[in-house]
Amino acid sequence: TNASTITKNLDYNIWLIFTKVSTKSPLTVKFENLLYSLLNVSSVLLNFNIIVDEKSKSIALLKLTEIMVKANKSMNYKFYDVQDCARKITDIYDAMMPFFSSKPGTYYSDALFYISLGLYRVAPIKQKRAILLDCDLYFKKDVALLFEEFQWFKSTAFFGLAPELTPVYKHILHMYKRKHKTTFGEFYHQRPLSPSSPNHPKGFQGYNSGVVLVDFEKQRNSTEFSKIITKESVINMTEKYKFRGHLGDQDFYTLLGYEYPELIQTLNCGFNRQLCTWWRDHGYREIFDYYFKCDHPIVVLHGNCNTRIPMD
Ligand code: UDP
Ligand code: MN
Numbered sequence: 001t002n003a004s005t006i007t008k009n010l011d012y013n014i015w016l017i018f019t020k021v022s023t024k025s026p027l028t029v030k031f032e033n034l035l036y037s038l039l040n041v042s043s044v045l046l047n048f049n050i051i052v053d054e055k056s057k058s059i060a061l062l063k064l065t066e067i068m069v070k071a072n073k074s075m076n077y078k079f080y081d082v083q084d085c086a087r088k089i090t091d092i093y094d095a096m097m098p099f100f101s102s103k104p105g106t107y108y109s110d111a112l113f114y115i116s117l118g119l120y121r122v123a124p125i126k127q128k129r130a131i132l133l134d135c136d137l138y139f140k141k142d143v144a145l146l147f148e149e150f151q152w153f154k155s156t157a158f159f160g161l162a163p164e165l166t167p168v169y170k171h172i173l174h175m176y177k178r179k180h181k182t183t184f185g186e187f188y189h190q191r192p193l194s195p196s197s198p199n200h201p202k203g204f205q206g207y208n209s210g211v212v213l214v215d216f217e218k219q220r221n222s223t224e225f226s227k228i229i230t231k232e233s234v235i236n237m238t239e240k241y242k243f244r245g246h247l248g249d250q251d252f253y254t255l256l257g258y259e260y261p262e263l264i265q266t267l268n269c270g271f272n273r274q275l276c277t278w279w280r281d282h283g284y285r286e287i288f289d290y291y292f293k294c295d296h297p298i299v300v301l302h303g304n305c306n307t308r309i310p311m312d
Contacts, residue, residue: 012147012166013130015119016036017050017112023195026306030135032063033311037139039042039071044144048077049123049130051085051115073168081174086111089118095231098240102196102246111250116159116209117229120216128217134210134302137272138173141299156262158225160213162272166279169206169254170248174241183239184258185292199261205291206254207264209247210302211272228260248278251263272295276305 005145016255018043021027050060052138068074086093086108093111108274115122116132123130129150131143135241170177170185177185186203215243227233237243237255245251273294280288303309 011126011127012044012144013047013049013123014143015051015123015130016135017051017115017131018060018135018159019051019112019309020109021051021059023059026061027135028059031060032067032134033309034133034139035064035067036071038143038198038269038302039067039073039075041139041142042073045140046075047078048075050077051080051082052110053082055105058308059225064106065297070131082112085115085122089114089273091119092229095234096230096248097253099234099243100245100248100251114252116212116214116249117252118177119214120219123216125200125220126245127228129213129215131169131196132212134212134304136303136306136309137210138301138311139299141297143299145299146211146213146271149265149271150215153213153215153265154160154214154262157265158215158218158222158255159269161209161250161258162267164206164250164254165269165274165294166276167205167280167284167287167291170287171279171284172245172251173241176240187228187287189290189293191270200257202207204257207250207257207266208272208274208304209250209253210274210304211267211300212249212253212265215218228256228263248261268296269294270298270300272300272302274304275307275308275309278305 016246018027018031060079064077088112092114095113096108101113119130119132131146153160167185173185183200183203185206187205188200188203234252237259241255241258244250245253277288277292284291301309
């Protein structure tokens with residue numbers, strides 16, 4: 001095999017979590033809009049892997065069938081049971097939940113906020129890499145563009161993530177930043193603050209996990225990765241930064257960005273253009289727009305915190 005056949009054989013695996021819905025749930029509408037946008041503008045055959053409970057599965061099946069007719073395109077899909085998935089990441093959940101969950105709900109539903117970190121254990125071994133997407137996304141351009149980002153991964157990167165576009169991590173680092181001069185938590189459109197911050201010298205807003213590129217093969221072959229997701233490792237990092245979050249896996253990715261930047265490939269904001277403006281009205285009006293600004297061509301819109309996505 002040569003390089004070009006490898007590229008062509010790349011299968012386009014997309015993972016979605018679709019649980020706790022009814023026919024009339026807002027999430028069902030988001031799911032339909034996302035799937036339709038994906039299919040409608042995709043130049044490649046997509047393999048969907050959808051994590052569901054019994055009821056969500058029957059709704060998803062119905063919608064998938066409708067969408068294939070409406071878009072006049074086909075796709076592959078496979079379902080995974082939410083409880084099986086949660087069981088496979090018990091250790092990860094136990095390590096992270098005390099620091100990154102706001103109000104742990106039922107075990108199975110809360111554990112899913114950490115699934116991206118253990119998806120390599122759930123995915124069929126033939127999947128070498130995949131993209132995990134939130135359901136509150138809308139594709140403006142071909143998802144193949146997102147898969148192309150894998151080719152720019154540095155050799156050490158397990159994950160690809162776009163920046164968080166609010167000051168939430170400036171807020172969370174409040175205590176730490178009183179004692180330490182650092183660009184962490186600062187927006188990246190400004191001048192370097194400190195030559196003593198070699199990682200992310202221009203400011204680092206943290207990561208958003210609505211779009212996560214994952215290299216399963218590297219994770220499976222790594223001895224380092226299993227150490228990083230242990231309770232001990234999480235305790236060390238959260239203690240160092242006095243870090244108490246509430247956003248699940250993305251809090252952990254942001255900490256990795258501080259301590260192990262080589263493990264993450266930073267995508268540009270156009271690959272996850274978040275729309276939530278909650279922090280603008282909660283103490284950060286003066287600086288919010290510096291974080292929110294995104295000058296890259298928009299591939300994916302993210303209607304996070306239930307923000308309506310403009311669909312022109
Ligand atoms: N999700 C789900 N059922 C729920 C809530 C969330 O399946 O009841 C999944 C869904 O894939 C959703 C993701 O969890 O996109 C993350 O939640 P959301 O996008 O609402 O969080 P936000 O981006 O606003 O932080
Ligand atoms: Mn979301």
